Amino acid sequence: MHALVAVDLHVIWQQVFHPHSVFFRTLWATVYISVVAQAAGVLLGLLAALARVSRFAPLRWISGVYVWIFRGTPVLVQIFYVYFAFSWPTLHFGFWTIPDAAIAGIVALSINEGAYMREIIRAGIDSVDKGQMEAAKSVGMTYGKAMRRIILPQAARVIVPPLGNEFNNMMKTTSLVYTIGVFEMFAYAEQNYSQFFIADYFLAIAVWYLLLTTIWTFIQAYIERRLAVSERGEELSFRERLQAAWNPMTSWARGGGG
Amino acid sequence: MSDTVLHAVDVHKRFGRLWVLKGVSLEVTKGETVCIIGPSGSGKTTFIRCINHLEKIDGGQIEVNGRFIGYRRRNGELVEDSERNIARQRTKIGMVFQRFNLFPHKTALENVTEAPIHVLGLPKKDAIDKAKVLLTRVGLADKFDTYPGKLSGGQQQRVAIARALAMEPALMLFDEPTSALDPEVTGEVLSVMEELALAGTTMIVVTHEMGFARRAADRVMMMDDGLIIEEGTPEHFFLSPEHERTKQFLSKIL
Numbered sequence: 440m441h442a443l444v445a446v447d448l449h450v451i452w453q454q455v456f457h458p459h460s461v462f463f464r465t466l467w468a469t470v471y472i473s474v475v476a477q478a479a480g481v482l483l484g485l486l487a488a489l490a491r492v493s494r495f496a497p498l499r500w501i502s503g504v505y506v507w508i509f510r511g512t513p514v515l516v517q518i519f520y521v522y523f524a525f526s527w528p529t530l531h532f533g534f535w536t537i538p539d540a541a542i543a544g545i546v547a548l549s550i551n552e553g554a555y556m557r558e559i560i561r562a563g564i565d566s567v568d569k570g571q572m573e574a575a576k577s578v579g580m581t582y583g584k585a586m587r588r589i590i591l592p593q594a595a596r597v598i599v600p601p602l603g604n605e606f607n608n609m610m611k612t613t614s615l616v617y618t619i620g621v622f623e624m625f626a627y628a629e630q631n632y633s634q635f636f637i638a639d640y641f642l643a644i645a646v647w648y649l650l651l652t653t654i655w656t657f658i659q660a661y662i663e664r665r666l667a668v669s670e671r672g673e674e675l676s677f678r679e680r681l682q683a684a685w686n687p688m689t690s691w692a693r694g695g696g697g
Numbered sequence: 698m699s700d701t702v703l704h705a706v707d708v709h710k711r712f713g714r715l716w717v718l719k720g721v722s723l724e725v726t727k728g729e730t731v732c733i734i735g736p737s738g739s740g741k742t743t744f745i746r747c748i749n750h751l752e753k754i755d756g757g758q759i760e761v762n763g764r765f766i767g768y769r770r771r772n773g774e775l776v777e778d779s780e781r782n783i784a785r786q787r788t789k790i791g792m793v794f795q796r797f798n799l800f801p802h803k804t805a806l807e808n809v810t811e812a813p814i815h816v817l818g819l820p821k822k823d824a825i826d827k828a829k830v831l832l833t834r835v836g837l838a839d840k841f842d843t844y845p846g847k848l849s850g851g852q853q854q855r856v857a858i859a860r861a862l863a864m865e866p867a868l869m870l871f872d873e874p875t876s877a878l879d880p881e882v883t884g885e886v887l888s889v890m891e892e893l894a895l896a897g898t899t900m901i902v903v904t905h906e907m908g909f910a911r912r913a914a915d916r917v918m919m920m921d922d923g924l925i926i927e928e929g930t931p932e933h934f935f936l937s938p939e940h941e942r943t944k945q946f947l948s949k950i951l
Contacts, residue, residue, distance in 0.1 A: 579788035
């Protein structure tokens with residue numbers, strides 16, 4: 440029988456502090472897949488949100504069907520379908536290669552993410568007082584310019600905190616693309632495990648995911664602070680932002696939005 | 698060309714089954730200050746919102762500086778104008794809202810320079826110089842870099858007036874500009890408006906401030922139930938209002 444506490448400190452130490460160079464390739468894969476998929480997801484979500492608040496009914500319907508389908512089906516199913524239903528190219532940028540599976544994974548993850556981002560961005564747009572659009576129009580702005588210069592910058596303050604959570608999720612969800620053969624962090628752990636049957640490879644990889652999400656918490660706090668000239672004219676300090684990120688209740692209690 | 702700035706004829710407006718404007722006509726000439734008074738629900742706010750096409754009208758026509766607002770003629774019929782044209786016409790019509798509607802993510806100065814720079818395409822430096830002059834004129838020379846959240850209601854409304862003036866509009870619309878203000882700060886906003894009226898700004902003011910009407914208005918319009926029921930000089934309204942509804946209304950607010 441194995442010991443109850445099956446932690447092999449040597450493996451953990453090794454994997455966390457002295458990982459194999461191959462590991463860094465998989466770490467990089469996880470990072471670039473999450474960043475690109477999230478960025479594309481935000482863009483898709485923005486387009487879908489603008490379609491949702493559009494005056495043209497067909498755009499609103501398309502946006503609705505999009506969210507309905509991609510929030511209503513498992514992301515794993517979407518990843519498999521996107522990968523196997525289409526043929527994807529392998530891209531080369533100098534000595535950096537993005538395999539076809541990674542591209543399929545990015546596409547599937549961003550489409551899925553866009554459906555969630557649409558709701559977040561729409562809530563952000565809705566949170567901006569209706570008088571803002573009227574004021575912008577009254578000084579001669581078109582709808583598009585008013586959106587860009589007046590509405591969306593104000594909506595951003597409401598959008599960024601949940602967007603940060605989405606990205607946190609995204610970094611962890613990328614582990615699913617291992618199933619279509621992308622060699623990323625989880626695949627690396629899985630490969631080691633199936634070679635040595637030591638579960639601590641998974642524990643070590645968990646530490647790495649934790650490191651990524653923790654770094655992100657700091658970056659998010661910084662971004663929010665930059666955006667945080669609140670309507671009451673007060674700014675939250677970096678430290679307060681960070682506290683809010685770790686304890687969401689405090690940020691709600693502040694009514695950070697409106 | 699005549700001096701007519703606003704030429705509104707037989708304006709009708711419905712919200713669903715509610716008939717808000719039942720044929721309002723109004724002519725305003727250059728330099729005039731016209732006050733519109735009347736009980737709430739009489740359609741006065743809706744009427745001035747129609748003037749810059751924040752509301753579409755269902756009948757009649759509105760011209761500002763001899764141009765249709767929101768509509769253009771096509772084959773003898775009036776059709777709604779393109780968004781770009783409507784936006785361009787609005788640059789000539791300033792609007793001051795009851796609830797200020799300043800851009801909260803921009804400083805007082807940026808609120809004023811925003812449209813001159815990004816709508817009219819004015820060089821940034823010129824826009825800033827002009828904004829500083831305007832903010833000084835409304836008594837906010839020390840608040841250039843303050844965000845609206847840190848300003849009092851009266852100060853916010855004065856920034857809003859400067860923001861509208863920065864476009865050098867041919868016509869200024871005021872939609873109950875002091876109704877959301879504490880009584881002790883209404884004076885500072887009204888005195889700015891009086892100065893504007895005195896300086897020959899063409900303005901239409903929806904207000905309950907009869908004191909302001911008496912001091913600044915050339916003409917007063919009394920609206921009730923979607924129609925202008927009585928018009929005259931401020932003195933006429935104070936001394937000898939004719940319509941029964943006007944007498945009732947004035948006795949309540951004076």
